[in-house]
Amino acid sequence: MQADALTTRLGYRFKNPALLRTALTHRSHSSPHNERLEFLGDSVLNCIVADALYERFPQLTEGELSRARAIIVRQQSLFERACELELGALLHLGEGEVRSGGAQRPSILADALEALVGAVYLDGGFSAARKLVHRVFRPVLARSDPAAVLGKDAKTLLQEHLQGRHIALPRYNIVGTEGEAHRQNFTVECVIAQLSIRTLGEGLSRRAAEQQAARLAYDRIAAQ
Amino acid sequence: MQADALTTRLGYRFKNPALLRTALTHRSHSSPHNERLEFLGDSVLNCIVADALYERFPQLTEGELSRARAIIVRQQSLFERACELELGALLHLGEGEVRSGGAQRPSILADALEALVGAVYLDGGFSAARKLVHRVFRPVLARSDPAAVLGKDAKTLLQEHLQGRHIALPRYNIVGTEGEAHRQNFTVECVIAQLSIRTLGEGLSRRAAEQQAARLAYDRIAAQ
Numbered sequence: 001m002q003a004d005a006l007t008t009r010l011g012y013r014f015k016n017p018a019l020l021r022t023a024l025t026h027r028s029h030s031s032p033h034n035e036r037l038e039f040l041g042d043s044v045l046n047c048i049v050a051d052a053l054y055e056r057f058p059q060l061t062e063g064e065l066s067r068a069r070a071i072i073v074r075q076q077s078l079f080e081r082a083c084e085l086e087l088g089a090l091l092h093l094g095e096g097e098v099r100s101g102g103a104q105r106p107s108i109l110a111d112a113l114e115a116l117v118g119a120v121y122l123d124g125g126f127s128a129a130r131k132l133v134h135r136v137f138r139p140v141l142a143r144s145d146p147a148a149v150l151g152k153d154a155k156t157l158l159q160e161h162l163q164g165r166h167i168a169l170p171r172y173n174i175v176g177t178e179g180e181a182h183r184q185n186f187t188v189e190c191v192i193a194q195l196s197i198r199t200l201g202e203g204l205s206r207r208a209a210e211q212q213a214a215r216l217a218y219d220r221i222a223a224q
Numbered sequence: 225m226q227a228d229a230l231t232t233r234l235g236y237r238f239k240n241p242a243l244l245r246t247a248l249t250h251r252s253h254s255s256p257h258n259e260r261l262e263f264l265g266d267s268v269l270n271c272i273v274a275d276a277l278y279e280r281f282p283q284l285t286e287g288e289l290s291r292a293r294a295i296i297v298r299q300q301s302l303f304e305r306a307c308e309l310e311l312g313a314l315l316h317l318g319e320g321e322v323r324s325g326g327a328q329r330p331s332i333l334a335d336a337l338e339a340l341v342g343a344v345y346l347d348g349g350f351s352a353a354r355k356l357v358h359r360v361f362r363p364v365l366a367r368s369d370p371a372a373v374l375g376k377d378a379k380t381l382l383q384e385h386l387q388g389r390h391i392a393l394p395r396y397n398i399v400g401t402e403g404e405a406h407r408q409n410f411t412v413e414c415v416i417a418q419l420s421i422r423t424l425g426e427g428l429s430r431r432a433a434e435q436q437a438a439r440l441a442y443d444r445i446a447a448q
Contacts, residue, residue: 035286040278043293047271051345054264062259069267121275126350 009085010116011135014123023119024087024112026102028094034115041118042073044126048133049073052141053149059222060146061164064157068149072140078110081136087112147215154215158190161218167194170217172210175200190217197221233309234340235359238347247343248311248336250326252318258339265342266297268350272357273297276365277373283446284370285388288381292373296364302334305360311336371439378439382414385442391418394441396434399424414441421445 006020007013014020019037027033049069053060060068071077082088088103091112102108113136121129134141140149147154159169176187186206190199190213197220201212230244231237238244243261251257273293277284284292295301306312312327315336326332337360345353358365364373371378383393400411410430414423414437421444425437 036278036284036289039286039289040274043267043271043274047267050264050267054260060260062263065260065263 006085006087006090010120010132012120012124012128012132014119016123019119019123020116021092023115024090025092026094026097026108026112028097028102029092034112037115037118037122038111039118040121041114041116044121044129045073045114045117045133048130049137049141051130052134052137056141057146057149057222059161059218061161063164064146064150064161068146071149071151072137075106075110077140078113079106082109082113085113085136087116145215146218154211154218158214158218158221161221162192167192170214172213174206174209188213190214192217192221195221230309230311230314234344234356236344236348236352236356238343240347243343243347244340245316247339248314249316250318250321250332250336252321252326253316258336261339261342261346262335263342264345265338265340268345268353269297269338269341269357272354273361273365275354276358276361280365281370281373281446283385283442285385287388288370288374288385292370295373295375296361299330299334301364302337303330306333306337309337309360311340369439370442378435378442382438382442382445385445386416391416394438396437398430398433412437414438416441416445419445 022032023034023037023041025033027035046069049072050065053065053068053072057065057068087109091103091108093102093108097103097108117129117133120132143149145154147157150157152160162169170190170192173189173191174186175189178185178187183204186203186209188201188203188206188209190201190210191197197217199213199216199220201209201214201216203209203212246256247258247261247265249257251259270293273296274289277289277292277296281289281292311333315327315332317326317332321327321332341353341357344356367373369378371381374381376384386393394414394416397413397415398410399413402409402411407428410427410433412425412427412430412433414425414434415421421441423437423440423444425433425435425440427433427436
């Protein structure tokens with residue numbers, strides 16, 4: 001019953017249900033437990049997320065891709081995905097772990113999710129695992145803004161990108177203000193002379209306008 | 225001509241030769257270079273090696289699998305594989321790198337091999353990349369002895385495995401010697417009481433006989 005609900009949430013039905021059970025079995029409960037599957041699943045997950053980021057963000061450097069992946073596969077992120085899947089209620093834990101709240105512990109839930117990815121990989125192959133990961137991680141993988149993926153604002157991202165390519169930093173200039181003093185609208189240009197890029201951003205503060213201009217400049221670089 | 229030879233050595237022909245060229249292009253030469261492909265290929269390689277080790281060594285713990293993989297994908301190992309493939313002669317390097325011997329530098333060659341794995345993954349999919357990795361890494365992946373894979377002797381491996389499972393350590397006893405004093409043949413038993421395992425090893429030294437007995441005991445555990 002519960003496992004059926006999980007099948008629906010995963011969008012995947014196991015041919016070999018023993019693999020699913022192992023993936024959800026913590027070492028405190030019994031053997032086989034999920035530690036070996038976690039090892040496998042961690043690497044499958046890393047590979048699929050790397051692929052997704054590589055495809056989605058052609059403008060990101062190797063270092064930025066690494067950073068973005070680390071954010072997506074870190075324990076807190078896996079824990080959140082595991083909670084969405086309600087894995088806690090399905091875990092097989094030893095009595096001590098049950099009593100001490102193991103079913104809500106981020107490390108245990110994150111590990112179980114990795115093990116689950118490994119189990120789907122073994123059961124259904126790489127493409128089934130890929131489908132699962134894209135489904136479960138849609139909320140993070142669907143972010144189209146690299147700055148958000150990287151947890152950085154657009155100006156920082158643009159600056160780091162240019163530094164990485166040894167290109168002179170952008171200049172930001174206010175090119176217009178509108179409205180009354182207490183509710184002004186700013187227009188700012190972002191100029192990257194070396195790349196012949198000039199973008200305009202608008203906002204209710206100078207900072208907001210600069211961020212928009214930076215984001216547009218970054219997108220322009222990506223399209224070059 | 226050279227690329228054709230590589231095709232033969234790789235056992236893979238690129239549908240999109242531009243990907244192959246990018247994989248072999250160092251950032252000192254031109255753009256697009258191989259750094260993004262290296263990021264992707266590193267994760268594809270890690271995944272495929274994890275899978276291979278998971279399948280081949282059902283007795284290894286998560287920690288042992290991690291260690292084995294780290295040994296297989298470390299720079300020196302990748303460098304050796306890249307040399308076998310004679311990648312050095314095919315690299316596109318900037319003039320400075322050519323002069324300073326970049327084509328023989330372990331880091332550059334290891335990175336190019338990772339990029340090549342990434343390129344095959346993009347060009348032919350996961351199964352093509354898997355086939356390539358199994359072909360290129362056959363010398364290391366084919367080792368059936370986990371002690372060799374882990375770079376440990378059998379006694380150490382057995383001891384660590386038992387410690388990890390909180391099982392009392394094995395006892396080694398000489399149960400026989402044959403031959404003259406300067407060329408004795410030793411027979412040693414390895415006893416793991418808790419698992420009811422007893423194996424016999426032979427060798428021209430006590431140590432060699434113990435290693436053989438330990439290896440057999442470890443295999444016995446694996447089969448349990």
